[in-house]
Amino acid sequence: MSETKIQRLGDLQLKIMQVLWNRQEATVTEVHQNLEPGATLAYTTVATMLRKMEARGLVSHRSEGRSFVYFAIVAADTVTRGMADHLVDRLFEGSLTDAVSHLLSTREVSRDELAQLERLIANRKKSL
Amino acid sequence: MSETKIQRLGDLQLKIMQVLWNRQEATVTEVHQNLEPGATLAYTTVATMLRKMEARGLVSHRSEGRSFVYFAIVAADTVTRGMADHLVDRLFEGSLTDAVSHLLSTREVSRDELAQLERLIANRKKSL
């Protein structure tokens, strides 16, 4: 019931969430190192972000020795869905078909992907 | 070539763009009145926003008498695509099928919509 609808997450916050979703939990150092190793973010940036995210109710932590071990407290699905829905609502007035149509027409799509999509739809049809 | 990639627009900005895309051009008053008539935004809020959007290169204006007539200078498609792509990239690592799959599994979909989607895909297949 207490569905926290998250419709927007900044790029960094989302990336951090993704790290946490992948490994269940992680120290600041671990998150920092896992954030696309190419990027040069200061350690404190990540720490601050995690703090802010905790304040916002996205993550939480427990202490282990003198370190904090962070973990996500909102599910990947909840966030993904919230953001996707938000976009579909904003751009396509909630129309799923419009959204998919747009994606199909502006993106490269391989024969394989199309086949996969067909299967998806067939499946969905069955469960109706 | 000078494809301005717009991957993020706030809610208000997007709504304003949508008004402009719809009516080609509009004065501040017109935009203000067309922004979902229910909402009570101050006239100056809209004016300020348009100003900021002009600075950002999203819209422009010409003078007509003592009024400004604003018009979009980025196409709806460009924005829509930029935002959709951005989201697909962020949430689904660029995978179109993952994105569609997610949409299909978390949203209500009617038989009708599924049929429509099938048609879309069939069409796309032909043009491959």
Add this chain to the structure above:
DNA sequence: TAGGTATAACTACCAAAGTAATACTACCAA
């Protein structure tokens, strides 16, 4: 010609996201 009204210009806030330096603290090792 004086005053109201419409409009634009300017200024000012707030919140969220991002970024990071600096300061504090506690622990381990030499």
Add this chain to the structure above:
DNA sequence: TTGGTAGTATTACTTTGGTAGTTATACCTA
């Protein structure tokens, strides 16, 4: 027992989006 190090805590600054009051201006009308 002291100093480096790995952590957290604090503070701060920037940008962007959103919101709007206040001021200046110019035009139209009585």
